[in-house]
């Protein structure tokens with residue numbers, strides 16, 4: 001079995017992973033992609049040199065890792081398409097949100113299954129990927145998955161029951177954070193700043209905060225304390241955020257994402273994907 005990774009689905013997260021892995025030095029010819037219409041795969045082939053393969057069975061043959069990266073509503077059909085092509089000595093890594101590993105293992109009997117929740121910052125090798133061992137996956141299989149994702153950021157492992165919340169906090173995290181940056185910038189414009197200035201300052205605020213938090217032992221409260229002069233502007237702004245219920249709104253946002261994920265959950269029992 002080679003060290004090749006085959007991506008079943010070549011959309012947003014595959015793009016980010018391919019970009020990050022190639023930047024990390026992985027030869028592009030060790031990455032193969034297949035997608036429903038072939039459109040997504042062709043884009044990544046042209047942009048990063050990934051091998052574009054038309055038929056899933058040809059793409060999967062001989063690859064060490066089969067990475068399932070399709071939307072949850074496409075998962076059952078994609079699993080049916082590749083059932084029979086995946087062999088016992090391959091590792092299946094499913095990135096599919098809301099899809100329990102028991103459903104993947106039922107559709108693809110034999111190979112070990114690991115579920116992974118990356119975030120899009122894997123593109124710039126500062127992502128975080130949270131892994132969970134599924135059927136047949138032990139320390140060797142987790143180590144193989146960790147070797148892939150650690151090239152593009154940090155890796156953590158949690159029980160699968162936590163992955164819906166992890167997807168909401170960490171998978172969606174860059175979008176939620178970017179939303180706040182956009183709101184900060186828009187608020188600056190509303191106060192009279194030129195839009196270009198507001199955008200640069202808001203984006204730099206988050207880079208600066210990330211750099212401070214990256215210092216060993218620095219907590220969000222440490223950063224808040226370091227900025228907020230007693231009785232000053234920062235305190236006034238933070239008080240206003242609390243008064244408008246921003247922490248509650250963030251909780252509401254995560255709750256909405258987690259509820260959606262559970263509502264569309266694919267499990268072996270709820271959505272049988274095995275058999276013909």
Ligand SMILES: NC(=O)C1=CN([C@@H]2O[C@H](COP(=O)(O)OP(=O)(O)OC[C@H]3O[C@@H](n4cnc5c(N)ncnc54)[C@H](OP(=O)(O)O)[C@@H]3O)[C@@H](O)[C@H]2O)C=CC1
Pocket residue numbers: 008009010011012013014034035036037038039040041069070071072074077078079081095096097117118119120171172
């Ligand atoms: N985007 C993110 O930041 C994250 C995404 N995820 C999860 O990763 C998965 C993929 O997300 P994302 O990349 O955003 O999705 P996209 O919608 O951007 O991409 C989906 C891809 O799947 C392909 N596809 C659809 N059906 C099949 C099939 N039957 N066989 C092969 N390929 C197929 C499409 O092909 P075509 O080329 O025809 O369009 C497309 O390339 C989702 O389950 C998502 O929840 C997890 C963490 C983060």
Ligand SMILES: O=C(O)[C@@H]1CCC=N1
Pocket residue numbers: 097167168171172
């Ligand atoms: O939006 C989504 O459903 C996926 C899961 C986490 C990030 N993207």
